[in-house]
Amino acid sequence: MGGPMSVNDPLPWIEPVCALIRDAVAKERPVIGHCLGGQLMSKALGGTVTRNPVKEIGWGEAYGEADQVARHWLGDFASQHATVFQWHGETFSIPPGATRLLANGYCANQMFALGPHLGMQCHVEMTPEMIATWCGQWADEAIAVGDQPSVQTPAAMQDEIAARLPVMRQLSEQLYSVWIGGLRR
Secondary structure, three states, X not given: OOOOOOOOOOOOOXXXXXHHHHHXXXXXXXXXXXXXXXXXHHHHOOOOEEEEEEEEEEEEEEEEXXXXXXXXXXXXXXXXXXEEEEEEEEEXXXXXXXXXXXXXXXXXXXXXXXXXXXXXXXXXXXXXXXXXXXXXXXHXXXXXXXXXXXXXXXXXXXXXXXXXXXXXXXXXXXXXXXXXXXXXX
């Protein structure tokens, strides 16, 4: 899902997780990753993870690509704006053979697909409880960034839940439905 660490940190579990991802991909077992998970997928599949030009924290918009792969994954969100939630300072490159699905002006690579595998920089899995927890645990991070258009205050994030979460839920249902469809029984 996510985490405060970097996939570039010398942590003993990162390479075994990358090996597990590569094994699942080789066996055509669908893999999904949110934020840190998407970064792990990118690294495991030959991409890189670097500092993003700006931190993205809070509600934002991303724009869907228009190609056939994006239409498959995004449905009506292809070539359209989608509401997403962000909390990251790094980003991934699109791994070889994968296709970018979402982008925005703050982070060029918000989401990619490689066959039945889905890697996301953004978060589409959020609940009101998760947002409240993150705002409580990491409020200092959001506040320390200062006044940037890519960062919201914890109060603004929570104030926008009622308006933004139902819209984002439509995107998450679309993505998860396609991903689940890739699972073999």
